[in-house]
Amino acid sequence: MKPLIFINFKHYENATGRNAELLLNEFRRIKDQKNIYYCLGPGDVRLSLQFPDLNIYSQHVDYNSYGPYTGSISMNFLKSINVNGSLLNHSERRININDIKKTIENSRQNDFKLVVCSENIDEIKDIARLKPDYIAYEPRELIGGDVSVSSAKPDIIKSASSICSENNVKLLVGAGIKTSEDIKTSMDLGASGVLIASGVIKDPKPINKLISLTDHKIG
Numbered sequence: 001m002k003p004l005i006f007i008n009f010k011h012y013e014n015a016t017g018r019n020a021e022l023l024l025n026e027f028r029r030i031k032d033q034k035n036i037y038y039c040l041g042p043g044d045v046r047l048s049l050q051f052p053d054l055n056i057y058s059q060h061v062d063y064n065s066y067g068p069y070t071g072s073i074s075m076n077f078l079k080s081i082n083v084n085g086s087l088l089n090h091s092e093r094r095i096n097i098n099d100i101k102k103t104i105e106n107s108r109q110n111d112f113k114l115v116v117c118s119e120n121i122d123e124i125k126d127i128a129r130l131k132p133d134y135i136a137y138e139p140r141e142l143i144g145g146d147v148s149v150s151s152a153k154p155d156i157i158k159s160a161s162s163i164c165s166e167n168n169v170k171l172l173v174g175a176g177i178k179t180s181e182d183i184k185t186s187m188d189l190g191a192s193g194v195l196i197a198s199g200v201i202k203d204p205k206p207i208n209k210l211i212s213l214t215d216h217k218i219g
């Protein structure tokens, strides 16, 4: 099976606002990208309407629906702009376990996919019981660095993979992923895919970097 590749645009200057649009225009040249997901910030997620051919996810979602919720980004809103999934509880956007639970429950009713991030094995156990679609293991201290989760935490990835498969949840891993070898090792350890931010977004040629990490071709 092809690895699932989630590209988190974060709030990097070259991946926000007009630059997010330019970057998506570049990435759009990649052929057959069913397994690639682009995670956009709240100000940019509406680009989904301009790029219906790409899988666009949000970087965060709130559990509330429409109503008096200032600054909110609800599943209802995201679905209305053809965004059918989101990251949740990213290390840079943490929420508490009760809110994670409510969001997962709502995601089922809304047929909305969630990638719930966890920083360690205890969190993975707690979150796996709630059965989201995906759990992303991202050790906070490796995020944005040059040491990849696949080389630094193989044992945790293996344990996470068995916890996830017992609970019928797909495992993703992220932090410091920068090479196709990192992706292969992650898959060999039981992950279904990876989350990548700086490895692609901060590269001088993000599209070349993305295609070098995968088997994709430019169309």
Ligand code: G3P
Pocket (backbone or CB within 6 Å): 008, 090, 138, 142, 143, 144, 145, 174, 175, 176, 177, 195, 196, 197, 198, 199
């Ligand atoms: O969501 C992915 C992210 O946190 C990993 O960041 O820069 O280590 O690839 P990075």
